[in-house]
Amino acid sequence: MTLPETLPATTQTPSWYRLRLGAVVVLTGVGAGLGGMLLAMLLHAIQHLAYGYGQDALTSHQSFLLGVTSASVQRRVAVMALCGVVAGVGWWLIYRFGRPLVGIRQAVAAQGPVMPAKTTLAHALLQIITVALGSPLGREVAPREVGALVGGSLARRAGLAPEMQRLIIACGAGAGLAAVYNVPLGGAVFVLEVLVGSFSWPAATIALATSAIGAGIAWIGLGAQTQYVIPGFTQTPDLIVWSLLAGPLMGIAAYGFSQLTGRARQRAARGWQLPVLALINFTLVGCIAIYLPQVLGNGKGPAQLGFDSQLTLGLAAMLLVAKVLVTTSTLRAGAEGGLLTPALATGALLAIVLGCGWNLVWPGVPLGAFAIVGAAAFLASSMSMPITAIVLVVEFTRVDHDFLVPIILAVVGSVCVSRWCATWGK
Structure with a gap:
């Protein structure tokens, strides 16, 4: 246009x-x-x-x-x-x-x-x-x-x-x-x-x-509400180094996520299969919620927990797998909805997993800081909107201005690698 x-x-x-x-x-x-x-x-x-x-x-x-x-x-x-x-x-x-x-x-x-x-x-x-x-x-x-x-x-x-x-x-x-x-x-x-x-x-x-x-x-x-209330984070040299290294990994993961969700939408149930698969899928999601209630909803809850540094490595990893699974299965069952917040939450959870490993080598960065940077990088690549993703994450969280440096570095690395994966996959 x-x-x-x-x-x-x-x-x-x-x-x-x-x-x-x-x-x-x-x-x-x-x-x-x-x-x-x-x-x-x-x-x-x-x-x-x-x-x-x-x-x-x-x-x-x-x-x-x-x-x-x-x-x-x-x-x-x-x-x-x-x-x-x-x-x-x-x-x-x-x-x-x-x-x-x-x-x-x-x-x-x-x-x-x-x-x-x-x-x-x-x-x-x-x-x-x-x-x-x-x-x-x-x-x-x-x-x-x-x-x-x-x-x-x-x-x-x-x-x-x-x-x-x-x-x-x-x-x-x-x-x-x-x-x-x-x-x-x-x-x-x-x-x-x-x-x-x-x-x-x-x-x-x-x-x-x-x-x-x-x-x-x-x-x-x-009301003039902020979507996510976060602690006061400051950017540090180790976070910048992590952003440079984690960005490409986020790009690979985001490419895989977009491929999974895209194929699920293409094969979404129609006709008589739609009500049958929808009932089975959502009932199974409810069964998962017996043990992981955080999987219910669009992902705002897990994202907030991640930004608050309230997730352990084990819980973040389980929620990451569960979130990708239920999002993909729900699309395949024929339900409709967006992927903005699910992608944001998925990126935050993946960043926490990567950040826990990073803190074993270079400790000191709060897990919530990793989550914010990772959420932006994953959202940018999975939805092919790098500038929008940066602006949305900043407006969602009201994060400190200096955080733009690691966010932008991670987004650039993520988008470049994700697009390379898309070109290579053709």
């Missing part, structure tokens, strides 16, 4: 068109912000209802992890079996009776199809419900889809040029991401790096405006 020709010079643009464009930008940010806020509030409400913990922890950073840990093992299995029924029947109904789904990347492509409103909303709601019940997939796709749907509808009604409509769809998706995670800069960078794939000042301005508005609107119901 090229941008310079999509935005005519201001002197050549009629005033009515500029007014319409401005109104669409503002309303897209507002709509995406409200959508992201309502989806996040629905997620929290279902979590509390399903696992029976108090409403006073509605926006607590570890509320879901604490809730599932406190719940009885019977309740964990029962809720996950229910999740399997909801996921299997829900997506079977969508694929059987709904209009064909249109992804955001399809919608922003040249002459891309229009996202069907009812099917897209049902798809987004089902993702939120299943993640709230304990699905190991991410929740970020749903608010992005809602934001893109809002933006596309407004742009078409305003009669904007087709190229501008596609840009507004992309910005709506970024605003939805910004709203649900309170990452106004990350949402804008995601638009430019991942959805648009090029840069222009007008596009950057619109992306920044919609993401900032979306994040600000979501504060009404969610």
Whole structure:
């Protein structure tokens, strides 16, 4: 998607068109912000209802992890079996009776199809419900889809040029991401790096405006919260050396993760197999949660534990294997969801495993510092968005500015090796 020709010079643009464009930008940010806020509030409400913990922890950073840990093992299995029924029947109904789904990347492509409103909303709601019940997939796709749907509808009604409509769809998706995670800069960078794939000042301005508005609107119901509360870490020479060495290893692991999840999505169950495999998969995930309750949910709990240096080598290794296993099996069973937080958690867990070994040679770095750097490096390669990953991790954690040095070094090493693996694997 090229941008310079999509935005005519201001002197050549009629005033009515500029007014319409401005109104669409503002309303897209507002709509995406409200959508992201309502989806996040629905997620929290279902979590509390399903696992029976108090409403006073509605926006607590570890509320879901604490809730599932406190719940009885019977309740964990029962809720996950229910999740399997909801996921299997829900997506079977969508694929059987709904209009064909249109992804955001399809919608922003040249002459891309229009996202069907009812099917897209049902798809987004089902993702939120299943993640709230304990699905190991991410929740970020749903608010992005809602934001893109809002933006596309407004742009078409305003009669904007087709190229501008596609840009507004992309910005709506970024605003939805910004709203649900309170990452106004990350949402804008995601638009430019991942959805648009090029840069222009007008596009950057619109992306920044919609993401900032979306994040600000979501504060009404969610507050201006930080996704992860971390201790005060400082970068040290040994952490920088570790980042240089661990980055390439993260790239190899991220390439393997993306291959596994990609193949699982390609072979996802459809037809009568979908409800059957979904019920079996989620029930088995509930059985795993008897011993490892941290596997439930999108991975925010394990990531927070990693950033807090609260994981031992043994527990981190078990959670790493379990997280990759349940994420892949859930995609194969036909469930839908994002991979942003699962990839973040996987990178943090892998970094802790590597960091424990490093501390035997050069002790002194807190495990949480390894986890933050590793999470960024793994996320950057597994989702092919190095700049977005750096910005998101910084906004997620509010980590000290000097931490950018080891994060960037690890991301560069990870992305270079991951892309080399992709080239070699062809």
